[in-house]
Amino acid sequence: MKRKILSAFAGFLALMLLFTCLSRAADSFSVARVTVQAASRKKITHKVSGSGTVVQNREQAVSTLPNQVVRAIFVEEGQQVAKGDLLFEIDTGSLQEQILEKQQEMAIADLQAQDRQSSLEAQADRDARSRSRAQEDYSVAAGKGNTAVARAARELSAAQAKLQALDGGGDEQGEDAVQAVLAQACEQKKVEYELAVDYKEELEQEIDELVRRALAQAGGGAPEQNISALEANGRETHTAAQTPDAAVNTAMDAVPIVTADAEPIVTTGPALNAAADSAPASDPASAGTGAGSIQETPTPETASAVQADRQTQPAQEAQATQQTQDAQAMQQAEQPGTEAQTETQPAPGDEDEILVGGEDAPQQAQDPWLLELRIRQENQPLLSEAENQIRQKEQELSDAEAALQAYLQEKASGTQAGKEEMRAQILEEIQAKQEAYSDAVAAAGDGLRAAGRAVEDASAPQGTDSTAQIEAIEKEQRELQLEKLNRLLEDQGKVLSPVDGTVAQINLTTGDRTPDGTAILLADRASGSRLTVQVPKSQEAYIARGDAVTVKTNQKKEIKNLAVDRVRAAGEDDDVLEVTVQLPADSLEAGTFATMESVRSSEAYDCCVPLQALMEENGSYFVYILSRTETVLGEELTAQRLDVTVLEKNETDAALQSGSVGSDQQVIVSSDKMIGQGSRVRVVD
């Protein structure tokens, strides 16, 4: 029994021994093996690198005239060429054909231009002619209209005067009044006639006086005094001449009005046009002040003046008509009253004479007879004019007397018709005349308007015509092209390289025609080249313009101390940056694959740990450090979590806030198992 118990006890101990070994083995298997490292002082370096293809900074396009047949190409892409090297050749045969074609085209264009020019000139001629004809038609229409209107007005006023005379001589007194008016007119004419005769006599006396003085002066008189005396004399004469004018004026009132009315019709076509257009609508009375209105003539106001003058009417009418026609012919705007003109004409004549006399005085001194003859000859027009006046006044006087005689005879014969009947006839006549007058005014207006429109149409501006300029430009262009073709032919169709460079692209095929744009693209060697690489956007902070970079090629060529020229976002891709490095001229050929590397190091940090030692959880960083604890199994190593602040990090290292990790603390860098706070670990070297 005891033996059994003893053996059981021994078995128990053996079992415990076995499990001791087993648990030890299990333990060593479960403990994480870690590597540790103390925090160190170092700089955090950021390496930015990328690869790309070298491209030339500047490319030079070589082009020639489009649509030329390429005979041969002497280069291929990637080939190095020197300035002046033959690149390709154009077929000269087709070139010559094209030149000929261009020349023919130009000749055709020239001929067409000539034809056009001559047809243009003919057209201009036709236009000018039609313009002048329209103008002519307009003038004729205006003249015709004026004449017709004036005639109608005169007839109308004559009829009205008749009516008034009839109304005035309704009874015996009225008959007498007609007679009195006629008699008064006779008287007046007589006075005028006498005044004219007096004037002539005075004029003769003056001439004699002038001759006498001139003769005396020829003997040694002062010409200036003579002149002043004559001037004063002339003025007196002028004043005297005006007196009869004022006297006649009342009787002549109707005439100037007609004249003044007629004048604007002639002189100002468009103005009359407007007046004629508005004539039917305007009130005769309100238009009384408007000198331009044709209808003014027959208004009652003027009629009263006419009434007083009715016996002299025929004579005055004749004169007025003459004056009107004169004015129309001369197309003068300013015209004094008929009578006034007649009377004042001698006055300027005097002055002319005086001037002549004054100037000729020294000559007359030589030959008195010749001098007198000369003075008298020169004053002869004045004298004859005065005689004309006398004749005219005489005629008027006889007319007035004839009228008075006719009236008296008519009265004496007593054969005059019943007054009422006569009045009715006259009223009818007035009515007819009035209508005729209106018709004449309207017709004159219509004629003028039509003629005016014809003038407007003829002188209407024509659209601009730039065909000639366009043709000139086209001609210049053709000449330019021809010049280019000729130049190419001169070079025998050979196109040479303009620069030293590398052929980057050839857009030609032998036998085909040349394109419109670039024929051959050359990379200019002299302008240097650049390397553009793409790097992740996350490295943006570590690369900037001016950073030193090293460029390496696959052929182990290395260029150091280059600078970053440009850093920018690469197109639409937000995650990539484009870094450009300018390469020195002749360093790397375009198309070479190269790698760029830029290293930027920070200031030295006291507490740097390898990046893999740094753990992150919920955005905060921590590391595990080794902790030694005494346990039953002896000194045991465990991992202790230590929260840290990261200042900067790169792909390999992280800089921690100074003092985060003590100098005697070992940071767990790697582990073969997941470890956590308090995990037992074993350090392996």
Added chain:
Amino acid sequence: MKKKILLIPLGALALLCCFPILFLCTGMLMDKGELKECLGPVLQGTEGYVSWRLVPRFPTLQNVVELLLDSPEFFVMFWNSVRMTAGILAGQLLVGVPAAWGLARYRFRGRKLLYTLYIILMMMPFQVRMLSDYLVLDRLHILDSHLGIILPAAFSTFPVFIMYRFFGGIPEAVIESARLDGANALQIFGYIGVPLGAGGIVSAMVLGFLEYWNLIEQPLTFLKDKTLWPLSLYLPNIGLERAGTAFASSAAALLPAVFVFLLGQDYLEQGIAAAAVKE
């Protein structure tokens, strides 16, 4: 018949005494969730009272496996306990047995005084000797080592006192006859004393084992190095998280004591009886 009737209340009392053992075995087989449910109120401060059941709801050997395979420290402490206990018992055999033979068989001046001194020292609790022990061990430079635990215990007075009773009980006539046969003193001790006092020796050893297997105060006081700690210090380290392991380790710690008790059961009773008899 009378004896049988007495058996019932006595059996009930014995079961009551065995309850901690049952408690231990049940707990060893419980899983963590069940342990937490039962022990939560006392170990974690949750509401209610500690409950217990005799048969686990979901029996598992997980705790045992965990203890045996995942707890190397347990074995370290187990073997520490074995080493210390064995060392102490060996020391007591070497020193205590001759000492008890001498006190029991030889008449010399001051024997009574010496024996009394032994009794007094035996009665003294550890706390009284702790400081002096510490100073002596420190001077001897055996602090923080197993020797510091083993040496004081090896010279313990209690086994001498137990064996003294057994050696003193050997009849004088047996020893006289051996002397007459020409046996010297060492031969008389070796061939007469040890065999006849074997019951006392075994009983002293069993009592000593039970005492030193569960030694707590001395290691706690004299051992700083945890690697030297005995198994008795392993258990207090365990919380609710490892309650299952604690039950398993307790059971494992119990087994050697059970074996030793079974081996020395007969002599143990004699030894306890001897200790109770005053001369």
